Amino acid sequence: MFRLNRSAGRTPFLAAPFPSLAPPRTRNSRLKAHLGATLWAGLALLLPCSFDAEAKEQPTLSVLVTIDVETSSGCTKAEGCFPPPISDRILGEHEGVFYGTPLIMDLLEKRDMRGTFFVNAYLDSFYKEDEIRAVVEEIVQRGHSVQFHAHEEFRCFRYCKEEDAACRKSCLKNDSYLGGNSLDKQLKILEEGARNIERWSGTYPVAFRGGSWDADRVTLDALRILGIPLEFSLSGFEHKLADQFPVNRVTAQDGITEVPVYLYRQSTPFKFKPRYWDIESGTFLEHKALLQEALDSGLKTAVLVMHSFSFCRRDLGCPNQTNIDRFDRLLAFIDAHPMMQTITTDQFLSQYRQAPEKFEGSGYVPSASYFLVVYRSFVQFGESWKHATFICAHVFAVLIILVAIAYLVRRVYLK
């Protein structure tokens, strides 16, 4: 099976216990956390977003805004592979306006913030190098960090015609993959990618994120040999690195520091579903509540996931104003909060080497409140059948309860 960049990275995680460094959670403590999250959600709706920015002297929560810069390989069995142009999924060009990396940088820079752009290091297998270099150079010149993202499946375009799906399938199976591959092969693939990033950005990368989060223990060995100290692929309880590193806690081991994506549990009617922090999902109130919970529970580092196409929809194109507004409000919230700051991977690395305890944190995995999940479906009712079904099911359940109450009242009082 070919991996599609977006969908493959969004596999839902299954809930599984992990030996977190946070205090063990009993059923009662979990219920309390749930109630706490719900209470905070209610307050978040009532309270205006205002803090004294002057008081930002000792921020305790560092937020890394990370943007995966990539196009989809767009493969189907029937049609082969036709990646869209760079101007589409990376620059987000629509009617002369750029809603991709340029707008993401504009919004960050508006508040004197900078992000980390994880660029697919194998784009040169399909696109002209001058075109890639122009994108990367702009990011660097504007003061952002460029790091190493590996969609190594793109390497197959060197050997296969884009319409030849069978050739690509064979290439992916036999050669161009990381997780599960030998150290020699991973080293070859990763060194090639690291050198590409160095050539395009002018700086050898210090951080790595696997395409579709793909990375295993052997990848760590290869990164160590290649001198890339930061790993950003751990994104859930089921990840291949989750038995080696805790989620939600920056942890160093044998020369590699794992910086996990911020993970939380989302309440559903029957269970908590693990999700990672992505600008494309949730409402602003959910993001705000998650950040406050991170702060309250002793997390020190929170990694936000974005893509170069986060402000465009696959079906409707650019712009996706809802996502743009959500990101802008999130940055405003962090900017105004006295205990939060945004940093890039370069800043993170130099500060972490000085004082690792400032970034390690509790490893706690917070729970997003059920109330906010319902609220999200309510405000996004018309955007997908899932939201509409979720709300309709709740309305139906409330009606059933009301009818049942009315029936009981009638039986008791109107005998």
Ligand SMILES: [Zn+2]
């Ligand atoms: Zn990716």
